[in-house]
Amino acid sequence: MNQHSRSQAIPFIDVVVQRARLGVRIDAAMSRVLDHCQFINGPEVTELEADLAAFSGAKHVVACASGTDALLMVLMAKGIGRGDAVLCPSFTFCATGEAVALTGATPVFVDVEEGTFNMDVASLTRGIATARQLGLKPRAVIPVDLFGQAADHDAIAAVAEAEGLFVLDDAAQGFGASYKGRRLGTFGLATATSFFPAKPLGCFGDGGAILTDDAALAEILRSIRVHGQGSDKYDNVRLGLTARLDTLQAAILIEKLKIFEDEIAARDRVATRYANGLGNVVTVPRLATGRTSVWAQYTIRLPEGTDRDGFAAALRAQGVPTAIYYPKSLHQQTAYRDFPSADGGLAVSERLSTDVISLPMHAYLDEATQDRIIEAVRGAVST
C-alpha cells in the first residue's frame, strides 16, 4: 500500500464506485425517461414493481416515495388511529415509531435482543399486555430487520397471531436478506422498504416500496399513494398522500437491482473479514441460525469502559470514519419519550445506545482498505 492511499480518508459508504460501475447504464436509463417525459407513473415504475416482486417472492409491490411513507401507508390502509397501539422496537431509526404516531395511534416500545439487535419476543408479549393495561387496543407489530439482519419472523408471527395483531415488517435496512431461506418481503401482512441512497438498495434520492401478498391491500395502497383516488382522478374515496416514486428513481433502481445480488455477496465477504479480524477485540455482530444480513450497517459493541468518543476520534485521526446508530433509543428521545414502553423496561436498548459504533460498510470496500480499518480498530481498542 502506498503512502497516498494510507493517508486518504475512507468513505463510510461509497456510492461513487458503484456509480462508476453502472455509470453508462444508469445514464441510458435516465435518458429514456427524459425522452418519454412520463416523470410520474411512467412505465419504469410498473417495471420496477414487477422486478421487486420477482426478486423477493412477494405477489404485489407498490413503489412509493420513501420508506417512511411505506410504513405510514400500510397503517393508514388498515385504519390504524387513535386508541390503537402498535408495538415496535425502541432501538431503531425514528421513522418506525414516527409512522405510528403520525396516524394518531400510540407506539408502544419493545426491547431488543442483545445478540441480533432485533425485537425481543418476550418483551413484545409484555408490551402487548402493557398496551391493554393502558386501555389501548393492540393492533399491529412492526419488527425491524435492523442493520440488515432479518428479525425472528416465525416467533413474532406466532405472538401476533395469538394476540390478533397484523405484522408490518420494517425492512428498510434488511431488504435482500432472508429468513429460513425465504427473502424478506413475504413475512407478515406487508413489508416496507426504503431506497434512500445509503440503504443497501438505494436510489439517487428518496424512494420506497411496500411488498404484500394481499391483493386487496395492494389496491388500497395504490389509492392512498395518489390522494386516496377512487375510480378516476377526481373521485377521492379515502384520505391519502402524495407518495409516488419518481419514474427517474424507478429507472435507476431497475439497473441497481440487477447487481444487488452480487453486491449482497460482496457485503457478506466484508462482514466475514471484519468478524475474523475483530472478533477477539470487540463484540462483532452475529447472525442467528437461519438468517442472513445485507449488512446495512456493520455495528460492533465496544468493551465495557471504552471511551466511545475517544475511540471514534482515534479512528478519525487515521482517516477511518465511524457512525453511531443509534446514540439514543426512541423512548429516550424528546419526540417519543411520552409514549409507553413495555413492562420490564428497555435495558438492552439503553445499553446498546451507549456501546455500539458502526464501521464503514459497502460492497466496494477493498481488502487493503478493510485491513487498514481493522488495524485502526485494534489499535484504538488496546489504547
Ligand SMILES: *Cc1c(COP(=O)(O)O)cnc(C)c1O
Ligand atoms: C431508513 C429507515 C426508514 C425510513 O426510510 P426513508 O426512506 O428514509 O423514509 C424506516 N425504518 C428504518 C429502520 C430505516 O432505517
